[in-house]
Amino acid sequence: MSCACDTRFDELTDYIKENLNSEHPQSSLIAVLHYAQESFGYLNKDIMEHIAQVSEVPAAEIYGVATFYGYFKHTPQGKHRISVCMGTACYIRGAAKLLEMIEDDLDVKVGGTTEDMQFTLDETRCVGACGLAPVLTVDERVYARVEPEQIKEILDEYRASAE
Amino acid sequence: MPENQITLTIDGHQLTVPEGTTIMQAAERLAIRIPRLCYHPRLHLEGSCRVCLVEVDGMRNPVASCSYPASEGMVVRTNTPDIRELRRTIVELLLDNHPEDCQTCERDGNCELQYLAYSSGVRVRHYEGEKKHYESDLSSTSVIREPDKCILCGRCVRMCAEVQGVSALGYINRGFKTVVAPAYNAPFSESVCVACGQCINVCPVAAFLEKDYTSDVMEALADPDKHVIVQIAPSVRASIGEGFNMASGIPMTGQTVAALRRLGFDEVFDTQMGADVTIMEESTEFARRLASGGPLPLITSCSSAWMKFAEHFYPELLPNISSAKSPMSMLGSLIKTYYAERTGIPAEKIFNVAGMCCTAKKFEAAREEQKIEVASGAMVPSIDRVITTRELVWMIKNASLDFAALPPEEFDPVLGISTGAGAIFGATGGLAESVYRTAYWMLTGETLADIVVEDVRSVAQGIKRWSVKIGGQMIHMGVAHGLGNAHQLLRMVTSGEEEFHFIEIMGCPGGCIGGGGQPYARAGEGIPLDVENLRKRAEALRKIDASKTLRRSYENPDVTRVYKEYLGEPLSEKAHKLLHTSYVPRLPRGVWNPDVMRAD
Numbered sequence: 001m002s003c004a005c006d007t008r009f010d011e012l013t014d015y016i017k018e019n020l021n022s023e024h025p026q027s028s029l030i031a032v033l034h035y036a037q038e039s040f041g042y043l044n045k046d047i048m049e050h051i052a053q054v055s056e057v058p059a060a061e062i063y064g065v066a067t068f069y070g071y072f073k074h075t076p077q078g079k080h081r082i083s084v085c086m087g088t089a090c091y092i093r094g095a096a097k098l099l100e101m102i103e104d105d106l107d108v109k110v111g112g113t114t115e116d117m118q119f120t121l122d123e124t125r126c127v128g129a130c131g132l133a134p135v136l137t138v139d140e141r142v143y144a145r146v147e148p149e150q151i152k153e154i155l156d157e158y159r160a161s162a163e
Numbered sequence: 164m165p166e167n168q169i170t171l172t173i174d175g176h177q178l179t180v181p182e183g184t185t186i187m188q189a190a191e192r193l194a195i196r197i198p199r200l201c202y203h204p205r206l207h208l209e210g211s212c213r214v215c216l217v218e219v220d221g222m223r224n225p226v227a228s229c230s231y232p233a234s235e236g237m238v239v240r241t242n243t244p245d246i247r248e249l250r251r252t253i254v255e256l257l258l259d260n261h262p263e264d265c266q267t268c269e270r271d272g273n274c275e276l277q278y279l280a281y282s283s284g285v286r287v288r289h290y291e292g293e294k295k296h297y298e299s300d301l302s303s304t305s306v307i308r309e310p311d312k313c314i315l316c317g318r319c320v321r322m323c324a325e326v327q328g329v330s331a332l333g334y335i336n337r338g339f340k341t342v343v344a345p346a347y348n349a350p351f352s353e354s355v356c357v358a359c360g361q362c363i364n365v366c367p368v369a370a371f372l373e374k375d376y377t378s379d380v381m382e383a384l385a386d387p388d389k390h391v392i393v394q395i396a397p398s399v400r401a402s403i404g405e406g407f408n409m410a411s412g413i414p415m416t417g418q419t420v421a422a423l424r425r426l427g428f429d430e431v432f433d434t435q436m437g438a439d440v441t442i443m444e445e446s447t448e449f450a451r452r453l454a455s456g457g458p459l460p461l462i463t464s465c466s467s468a469w470m471k472f473a474e475h476f477y478p479e480l481l482p483n484i485s486s487a488k489s490p491m492s493m494l495g496s497l498i499k500t501y502y503a504e505r506t507g508i509p510a511e512k513i514f515n516v517a518g519m520c521c522t523a524k525k526f527e528a529a530r531e532e533q534k535i536e537v538a539s540g541a542m543v544p545s546i547d548r549v550i551t552t553r554e555l556v557w558m559i560k561n562a563s564l565d566f567a568a569l570p571p572e573e574f575d576p577v578l579g580i581s582t583g584a585g586a587i588f589g590a591t592g593g594l595a596e597s598v599y600r601t602a603y604w605m606l607t608g609e610t611l612a613d614i615v616v617e618d619v620r621s622v623a624q625g626i627k628r629w630s631v632k633i634g635g636q637m638i639h640m641g642v643a644h645g646l647g648n649a650h651q652l653l654r655m656v657t658s659g660e661e662e663f664h665f666i667e668i669m670g671c672p673g674g675c676i677g678g679g680g681q682p683y684a685r686a687g688e689g690i691p692l693d694v695e696n697l698r699k700r701a702e703a704l705r706k707i708d709a710s711k712t713l714r715r716s717y718e719n720p721d722v723t724r725v726y727k728e729y730l731g732e733p734l735s736e737k738a739h740k741l742l743h744t745s746y747v748p749r750l751p752r753g754v755w756n757p758d759v760m761r762a763d
Contacts, residue, residue: 026758045347048346048347049751052346052754053752053754056754056755056756057754057756058324058330058333058346058355058753058754058755058756059330059346059347059355059751059754060320060324060330060331060332060333060345060346060354061324061330061333061756062346063333063335063346063347063348064333064334064335067335067336067337068334068336068337
């Protein structure tokens, strides 16, 4: 939430102002949204309204961009982001089954975040590692040729780190 | 400087056009109106609907004629079997994600999509796919949004950003899930929407509509315990004929009064009378501010969309804005006090209806600050329901009246007389002109002879300036219509670039005559907010002015009587209580992006 104690809003303001002074300020909106998501973890109304007021771009335009790209999140995200590749190769090699198992294990649907805020589950289209299909990633780490029985093990690894 | 000329051939006809002309514009010169949906001459090109595709020799694929520039030697075909089939398929695909509810839709009979389905020859339907489903947004007192009907042409989004400078609307999400809505998908009532209703005017379908109050009005009319009074704005008489397929530009005052009486209203009063009172109050305010040194410029407050806009976008200018209520609310206040006390009818029994060219007036009527204290001591709204010109047209049709054939009738006495100054109020520049006529008299004690101010009358020019000497002092006036133009004029004021003594702002293009509640353009023929049509409507009001013996508000005997018997003088304590109001900054704070503006 926006409050005087949250210095992230001041930093966001500085970042926007820097961009406003750049050569093509009108094309900096996506960069600003990236920065904000990096800083806050997601984009809520308060954050987007702050961007609108400081950058003098109407909120309707900002919200349009922020909802056009799947990359931008509008709800708080879990500590770890699990992405299951649903590209053709991974799909053929059983990615759907993996996804279903993760959904059951975490009790969360694709796009959702677990109640304890540990995991956000996403599906993705091709991570460019078709030779390793099926592939899933947790944060920056890639898991290749994943077998269904590995799922619990992988998740437990992150659960353990949370404790 | 001579422009480069281009010669091309369209459907076998050769013609020469200036470089930069699009194929669509060139075809119009040959009386070929290529079908279009997302195209609007006032807005930036979008090229998204693909309805205007044509064949061009040497091009592999058809091109969108709205955005493709004509070039030398180009050979265009707009009407081939392939093009006809393509067009029909595109319209069919649009229909596939559109409710099949024409018979229960308000725009049945005057919908651009319906017209295209007819003209492109959709007689059978080949596809049945998924249809989108969204909740209707009924949160605003003025404008409702029906996303299920939206065909995503984007005219509303561009109108709101480019012409009005409001940007209340945007596209949310992507692909099939795209929906046009306010930021954060918030309800209209929580957005920067200023209720001007221009999205309704440019929407080709019924994705935006005014909030309909006709059933409330008809219920009141049927209630024997209610004394139902109606007033109509100047611009209603200037355009209502269009709703009955009559030529525009002909004032229909007498027929409108006759129709209202037949609908069962107990009294038919004239908002123009209220306008005369507004001019008295505002001219006095202006004269006092001139004498006391400010705050200047005095900015007008009659346009309800402009007032909501000012609260969102220019809270720092609120002290400059006149405290005078709009003509509608002034007359409404006088009806529930002066008229009620004079006739002995309790204000609580009076149901005040206003027939307006405007959707924002619905919002104004619902404002808490507009309430007045009546004889019983109760605080009541001065206006109970506002209906637009379109709603009034429907009520007249619903009552099976042959509008054009109605013998003209006169307004009711007491609050029915108006001057020509009250009439021209409805067109851009009219308020400035009317205030000039009265302020001149107030400041110099002399009657102004040359009362027409041509310099402020253009409906094509978005910002107008005029300077005149009154009693030895040079007065600079600024006039803007359409809120995008208001932005531009006001930025010059806030930056100190230009100095004005008086600024008139009307929220809609052309002034009230271009209001969000005015009759739709004819689907397939007309252009919403066509400048030529606006000019004709303005002309109708100026004809009324020219035909009147009384053309200065202070000459109005009803006005004189109301002040003598009831209010005392302009800006008296009583006048303040009944005829003035206040404004407060409103959230969300509006943000303007001047880069998207369309120049006039």
